[in-house]
Amino acid sequence: MQKEEIYLLVGPTAVGKTDISIQLAKRMNADIISADSIQIYRGLDIGSAKPSMKEREGIAHHMIDVADISDATFSVAKYQEAAFACIADIHARGKRAIVVGGSGLYINALTHPLHFTNIAGNDTLRKELIALEEETPGILHKNLSAADPVTAARLHPNDTKRVLRALEVLKLSGKALSAYEMDFVNTKQAETRYRAKIAGLTMDRQTLYARIEQRVDGMLENGLLEEVEKLYNAEYSRSLPALNGLGYKQLLRYYHQETDKNSAIEDIKRETRRFAKRQWTWFKRDANIAWFDITPPCERESIVEKIETYFFTNDGEGDTKYGSEGESAGPHTEPVA
């Protein structure tokens, strides 16, 4: 039986996904599902570059504003479950679903056969483990090596966040993380829920960096400071995942008088560039992405058409890719000179 198809648009931050996704949705009779770990939160609007109602041009957007800032429990697993429900609903209404976003893990949760465990994060246990680690540095990784050597070998001892989670799953379920069915590199496409057509948007690095600079300045003009000041006044815990997003974290530091305004702004720009780099690294390894270079000058109209054509091309699973004349060459066009 033929699997249902979903369409995805991915790429580094500030590359221009939003604009193109809306053009595509209009042409394709589609709803948009966001795959953005920060746009999830209500109240994080300007800094997360959440498309305004006007920008959405009447296209329905899902998986935006679905969690509260104070909610520290949102996770990929929840995202995956809710996004799958959205897709089913959209399909039931006879429309297509376009997933657009830059959160690599969220994307993979939809395109790869990732079956997350049913073990929720446990704060008390985490605190205990952190205390243990502080007392005896390295102990956590050592303990993990004994109980789940496969996972331990994969994780660097300093990557406490992941080591912690592995131990958490182990203690709470009695089952090693490595024993859960996962295929992160997606060699088993047959087991994915949908047939995914993924388009990647990329551009020349220097150009993207310049756009990031402009975008941050634009956010400031549009009231990012006021948005963050409100959060500061609300006295949220600063360890909340929502408040560790780019822009929020750095400006909160400024409001707490830990840095001056200009350095905070420079930090946002630098961290955003680094983030874009990490996104490239993430998406680069997914051989199923067809890349489209939108470095200006290039007609956005024609890119939208090309992507739509690619989406509607029947190329059989894992078969040849559209855009052999260049679009699939890879995410970066060239290294920085």
Added chain:
RNA sequence: GCCUCGGUAGCUCAGCUGGUAGAGCAAGGGACUGAAAAUCCCUGUGUCGGUGGUUCAAGUCCACUCUGAGGCA
């Protein structure tokens, strides 16, 4: 015009009494299994301002020269 102190990685600088260079930041590459805009790992990219000299050997010593800062006139 004279004197002093500088000129070494993209930036700020370190390099003892000669043995063809190294830190921080920036940058680049990578990982990623319920926090992922998070978290973590790896990497030095250099006509040591230029030319000539002394020496087996010069970033280091000498001469000249270019250049920056300051001081004295």
